[in-house]
Ligand code: SF4
């Protein structure tokens with residue numbers, strides 16, 4: 001049976017400078033999802049800070065507006081969280097991460113903010129993986145032990161290994177502790193296309209693992225040090241860094257689906273009433289300036305999508321962006337990778353259904 005995906009459209013005009021007001025749309029989505037119905041326990045809201053020099057990818061005001069939807073049911077104790085990054089400087093260490101969160105308005109109002117895998121958050125949480133997973137182990141940030149229910153707020157963005165980062169990728173990667181994040185990415189071996197490399201060095205500046213060097217004016221990657229995080233691929237304006245082996249990408253996508261299911265089961269018992277996914281198709285034209293060739297200016301805001309089913313939600317997100325780009329997600333993302341293996345694996349292991357009904361609120 002098709003799963004409901006609720007859609008609050010926004011004005012698409014990419015030339016508009018004013019930030020869109022998301023509160024009316026979020027309130028309509030909250031009513032459609034029945035978020036005011038009482039669910040015992042604490043809600044943990046996954047947010048995404050983004051790098052130092054840019055606005056938060058999930059604005060603190062958006063997260064507070066969502067928390068208020070739960071607060072309407074007298075559920076207390078909601079908290080926002082993110083985890084330490086393996087791609088973004090300043091988000092990879094707990095003290096700097098908290099400072100940046102505060103600068104971006106998190107933890108300064110009614111909604112507390114937690115760096116869920118900071119050293120003071122306790123031991124990582126073990127999870128159960130599907131029996132045929134090629135991950136041997138997957139552990140979540142220890143701070144999530146305090147969560148009974150999960151709300152994943154995803155700023156939809158291009159992703160080098162998936163095409164688009166949606167709810168499944170946010171959950172699979174973004175709730176993991178650092179060791180598991182690195183294990184998830186290990187199948188990706190980025191390779192520099194040497195004739196394309198202009199020797200600008202930008203990839204070196206973003207690599208947190210010191211895995212890129214210049215040799216005779218061209219970049220090369222030390223695969224012993226590289227984690228496969230993909231940040232260098234994101235920033236190369238020549239589109240000169242790509243996965244070495246095609247097989248690494250589907251392996252990554254399947255692992256992420258497995259990790260997402262493991263997180264859903266661990267935190268919310270896999271129960272629909274205890275999990276909510278909200279994806280923001282907002283500011284789609286404003287990422288990675290100067291990076292890959294993207295027809296970003298064709299998309300501004302599409303709207304907000306929400307569902308109890310992360311697979312249906314990601315399928316709807318994929319379809320909406322592709323449709324607006326004349327059928328080609330890659331024209332928007334700048335990457336040839338598509339989320340097909342991710343979605344197929346996520347459905348096969350029971351994380352959700354790809355069939356959906358789009359309901360405009
Ligand atoms: S960012 Fe691209 S062009 Fe610049 S050094 Fe790295 S691989 Fe070469």
Ligand code: SF4
Pocket residue numbers: 190206207208209210211212221225226227228229230231232233
């Ligand atoms: S070289 Fe490896 S670790 Fe460094 S940014 Fe690229 S993918 Fe990430």
